[in-house]
Amino acid sequence: KAGVTQTPRYLIKTRGQQVTLSCSPISGHRSVSWYQQTPGQGLQFLFEYFSETQRNKGNFPGRFSGRQFSNSRSEMNVSTLELGDSALYLCASSLAAGTAETQYFGPGTRLLVL
Amino acid sequence: EDKVVQSPLSLVVHEGDTVTLNCSYEVTNFRSLLWYKQEKKAPTFLFMLTSSGIEKKSGRLSSILDKKELFSILNITATQTGDSAIYLCAVEAVKTGANNLFFGTGTRLTVIP
Numbered sequence: 001k002a003g004v005t006q007t008p009r010y011l012i013k014t015r016g017q018q019v020t021l022s023c024s025p026i027s028g029h030r031s032v033s034w035y036q037q038t039p040g041q042g043l044q045f046l047f048e049y050f051s052e053t054q055r056n057k058g059n060f061p062g063r064f065s066g067r068q069f070s071n072s073r074s075e076m077n078v079s080t081l082e083l084g085d086s087a088l089y090l091c092a093s094s095l096a097a098g099t100a101e102t103q104y105f106g107p108g109t110r111l112l113v114l
Numbered sequence: 115e116d117k118v119v120q121s122p123l124s125l126v127v128h129e130g131d132t133v134t135l136n137c138s139y140e141v142t143n144f145r146s147l148l149w150y151k152q153e154k155k156a157p158t159f160l161f162m163l164t165s166s167g168i169e170k171k172s173g174r175l176s177s178i179l180d181k182k183e184l185f186s187i188l189n190i191t192a193t194q195t196g197d198s199a200i201y202l203c204a205v206e207a208v209k210t211g212a213n214n215l216f217f218g219t220g221t222r223l224t225v226i227p
Binding site for chain 1: 146148154155156157158159162202204206209210214215216217218219220
């Protein structure tokens with residue numbers, strides 16, 4: 001069974017641009033969560049989607065948005081990029097929503113904002 | 115404010131040593147505490163703890179939760195170089211519509227031969 005895949009793996013953008021990251025969950029998984037990981041703040045929850053609906057949202061500004069498609073694939077968008085958005089963005093999928101112990105993480109997208 | 119604090123931030127040990135990693139938390143509506151190992155990019159799940167005093171064990175790794183004192187420890191005995199990684203502690207809370215999984219910043223463990 002293929003694992004969680006994220007594209008692209010690496011990305012360089014400049015301040016003010018926008019970026020879209022993609023996450024394909026494990027086949028059959030309907031829940032996708034997104035996290036931001038930085039050395040200073042650690043792993044922080046962004047949002048969780050289940051069956052195309054956002055279930056939970058972390059404490060991030062409105063520049064961070066996401067969506068989930070009918071095939072459970074999810075995208076995350078960050079608009080008006082800031083230097084502080086440089087981070088590793090991880091997504092995780094699970095069969096059901098709200099089951100942290102059964103989440104499988106993807107390899108992440110490393111975003112560098114210059 | 116909900117928070118999870120891990121200590122130490124980093125640790126360097128020799129192969130064969132035993133290490134103890136700490137995780138303390140202040141999270142309302144606690145549901146569970148989870149430990150992950152992050153070697154390169156993707157964290158992998160180690161343990162989930164929900165009840166105080168019950169040790170979870172997997173090979174050389176074990177973990178226990180104290181819900182009264184709000185902390186957990188992760189023990190690794192007879193460490194090997196393959197144990198080198200960042201160990202993350204997370205607390206899951208019962209919250210609707212908001213963040214319900216809070217991570218610590220992790221402990222970076224380096225095991226030298």
